[in-house]
Structure formats: structure tokens, C-alpha cells
Amino acid sequence: MMDLDGALARYAAALEGLRPETVDALDAVMAPDIRFRDPFNDIAGLDHARALFRQMFEDCLDVRFALRGRFRDGERAVLLWTMDYRLRRWPDRPLKIEGASELCLDPASGLVTAHVDHWDAASQLYEHVPLLGFVLRRLRRRIATPAP
Template identity: 45%
Template sequence: MIDRANEGYTTASGEDLRLALARYVDLCGNLERARVKELRELCSPDVHFRDPFNDVRGVELFEKCMDKMFEDVGEPRFDVHDHVFSQQRNEVAYLRWTFHCRLPVRGPLQVEGMTEVHFDHKALVSAHLDHWDSGRQLYEKLPGIGFLLRRVRRKLAIPEAR
């Protein structure tokens, strides 16, 4: 028998993966600063976390990224709208979400995005890869730099999209 655990394939059962995803969705959708430490229970020690600002490996650094989010923005909240497993790779799932927070310089902010979640052979999260448009959904809304980025985007867009 081939050991697929080292090839990026999972040997966890479908039921284990469903339970692991349900627990992870619950954590993401009900994330509070006090719950950040729960990442240690749900993620592998060498979890890969990537978003538009960070690209780190290790559960401690993942926790640090989440702690920084709670320091930098007010009232952060994720609404997880949907989640599904990949039809090609049963160890990969996708979460569609909206992030809400308050920025000190701008006030309320809402960001829509998706997270690609990979599970290892123990049904622990081995990768949390966020996909969202930081330019349009964040940087363009900031004072100063936002004006310049909106101007560049309008120049690159077709007239009907401006």
C-alpha cells in the first residue's frame, strides 16, 4: 500500500473530514480573541496560513496573525455563508465568507472572500489560504492611497466597467 500522507493526500475518513470541517467552520464563524488558541486543536503544528498580508507556517504564527487582526481592527467578525469539499480532492474544502470590522481610519469595512482549507492525514488543517481582493475591497477605500489606486483601476478598465 502506498503511503499517501506524505504526498499531500489524506488518509482520514470522510466522516473525520466532515467533522473537522464543521469544527473549523464553527471556529471561523464564531471567532473571538479568546478562541484563537483553539487553532492549536484544529490545525497541524506546521499549518500554512496565507492572506494578502501574511504568508507564514506554524500554528504559533497563525495565532499571531489572528491576534494582530484583533489588535488592528474593531469588532472583527466572519460570516461563513457556505462551505463545500472539493470534488477532485476530498482533503480540500472551500469556505465563502464576508468579513466585517471597523477600521480606525475609515470606519466600517466589509470584505468578501473565500478560504481554501487543506486537511492532513489526521484531519487537521494543514493549510488555510485566503483569497480576496485586497486592492478593491481595502486599499481603494483608504484615504490617500485609495484615490491613486482607483485612478489606476479606471485607466486599466474598459469604459463600460468604470
């Protein structure tokens, strides 16, 4: 049985240190058959996960992950994080995504076998797109419950 607290700490450190030149270091913390899912992607395999992160660094500038917390219960874990970045097409607009990653750890190897990101794409990404953002903000105001 692997030290899963140590495995989670290594995975968290790999994400916080993730840069274009460190993508290959994910091999040490992700299982070869990892399933990775976020609001836009649902992929399987370490090769695809590395390609997804490389594409993120192609599309975004100054990507930084800061962990706000981590929790583990057996083979399942959660990381709370903030991602600061800028899109290449709008480099003067710093953006931020706050989310959580649900992880499954292999008890024998300590490698992450599943990584599922949960974050609100509508308010944290789409609302920054000029025309779409206007429509979404207006819709949000219409359906919001008034404060007492």
C-alpha cells in the same frame, strides 16, 4: 480515516466564532505545522497563526466572520466568507472583505494543514486609504472595459 465533512464543519465554526478570547481554540482545528497565507502574510506553524490572529484583533475592532458557503473535494476544501470589521485608526468607518479560503485537511486527524486566503486587497482595503484610494479608483476607471 477521519470524517472530513465534520472536520470542515468544526473549522468553519471555529472561524465564525473567532474572537480575541477564542484564538487558542484554533489548536483543536489547525495542525501544529499549518501553513497560513493571505495577501500580506505567509507563515508556518500554529504559534505564528495564533499570533497573526491576535495581531488582527489588536489592529481591528468588531471583527466578525460570516461564512457564505463551504465545499469539499477529498482533502481539499474552500470556505467563502465575509469579514466585517473596523480599523482602530478609523473606528467610524465599517469595512468589509469578501474572500475565499482554500484549505487542506489531514485525512488522519482532520486538522487543517494549509489555509490560503484569496481576496482583493486593492479594492477591499487599499481603496479605503485616503490618498492611495483616490489613485487606485482612478486607475481602475482608466483600465476598466466599458460596459456595452
